[in-house]
Amino acid sequence: MRVRAQDVPAESELYAKSAVLMDADSGRILYEKNGHEAMANASTTKILTCIVALENCDPASVVTVSKNAASQPKVHLGMHEGQQFYLRDLLYGLMLESYNDCAVAIAEFAAGEVQGFAALMNAKAEELGCEDSYFITPNGLDAKDDAGFHHTTAADLAKIMKYCIKESLKSDEFLEITRTAQYSFSDAEGKCTYQCTNHNAFLQMMEGALSGKTGFTGTAGYCYVGALQREDKTLIVALLACGWPNNKTYKWSDTRKLMNYGLEQFKKIDLLQIEPDEAELAPIEVRDGQGGKIGETVYLKLVVRNYAGEESILAPLSSEVTLRYEIADRLYAPVKSGDYIGKIRYMLGEETLAERCVVAGETIGKIDYPWCLGQVLRLLWIE
Structure with a gap:
């Protein structure tokens, strides 16, 4: 089955103002609609809050609720100032019910204050290569300060989710929390x-x-970021501004559409299994090189080494990865074993996915007087 133009979701078919479908293994964006436009992202922020907290805190720690945390607007757990909770339980409240007070309590425990935790969030986003994200609150409520407004892009949000589920040392804990259907807990004193x-x-x-x-604020609209793994594919969908009240289900429609597009219209290609053509790596001429006899053409054996780049990709069903050989037609002596001769580029259209180095497989000296004299003497001795 070949990919047809109509199989690619048209922008008009999606409710979201901004959308991205990402291959979570490679980080490649398979589809986007305004995917790099900075927008408010509501409680999808909490995936970053969760992973930063997991990486910086012991889930068994006891958190004491501040007046600021207790005063957060709905949706909230309803905690009160001075109440104590185990951090692990607050993380479940954060991710399952999207409680805003849990987010602030976690942030204040982890960094002493919300601003300090926001700095950790922004540092993590920068570390992940997010190109246009700025986080002010740990709960994703609409906010502004002198540096800008609380926002991300669909591309950055997908990148953060990729880190949460595949790259962080706390990925297993993140997945355990976010996949739990029901969770019960008490405060640290067991009173509530x-x-x-x-x-x-x-x-x-x-x-x-x-x-x-999920996420929603009046500015952000309905937002969602989600991941799916089936057979050899792991896909991430990120949606921003996907409808407003009375359009709560739009995000599910867009998510299914993009996930099915990724599942049905892309194939996994293992680049490491694509071997170079031996004919393209035939020995090449080395001029002025020392050979078996005076006047003989000398050829250099080539060796392929050092693979660098993506190991596998998801590509449209109709596409093929090709190898582009950038190797000199001839060389001039001297050549040392291991010298760089050229490279092989793994191409998807005009995009370079990976490269391998081609190096000299042997040493060939340059013709000089001592070598020529030796050859003459050898001939005379033989005769």
Whole structure:
């Protein structure tokens, strides 16, 4: 089956103002609609809050609630100042119910204050290569300061989710939390009991759903970031401004459409299994090189080494990876074993996916007087 133009979702077919479909293994964007436009992203922020907290804190720690945390608007757990909770339980409240007070309590515990935690969030985003993200709050509520407004892009949000589920040393803990359907806990003193239900409906919508986080504010609209793994593909969808009230289900429609597009219209290509053509690596002429006899043409053996780049990609069904050989036609002596001769580029269209170095497989000296004299003497001795 070949990819047809109409198989690619048209921008008009998606409700979201900004959308990205990403291959989570390579980080390649397979589809985007305004994917690099900076927009408010509501509670999808909390995936970054969660992973930063997991990486910087012990989940068994006890968190004491501040007046600021207790005063956060709905949706909230309803904690009160001075109440204590285990950090692990607050992380479940953060990700399953999207509690805003849990987010602030976590941030203040991890960094002493919300601003300090925001600095950790922005540092992590920069580390991940996010190109246009700025985080002010740990809960994603609309906010502005002298440096700008709380925002990200669909491309950056997908990149953060990729890190959360595949790259962080705390990925397993992140997935355990975000895939839990129901969770019950008490405060540290055991006086109050709480029940959390996971509001990521996508977990029951498609086979292989891994994780996700919803979000909504008046500025951001409905937002979503989610991941799915099926067979040899791991896909991430990020949606921003996907409708406003009375359009709550738009995000699920867009998510299914993009996930199915990725599953049905892309194939996995293992680049490491594509071997160079031996004919393209035939020995090349070395001029002025020392050979077996005076006047003989000398040829240099080539060796392929050092693979660098993507190891596998998702590519449209109709596409093929080609190898582009950039190797000199001839060389001039002297040549040392291991000298760089050229490279092989793995190409998808005009995009370079990976490269391998081609080096000299032997040493060939330059013709000089002592070598010529030796050859003459050898001939005379033989005769």
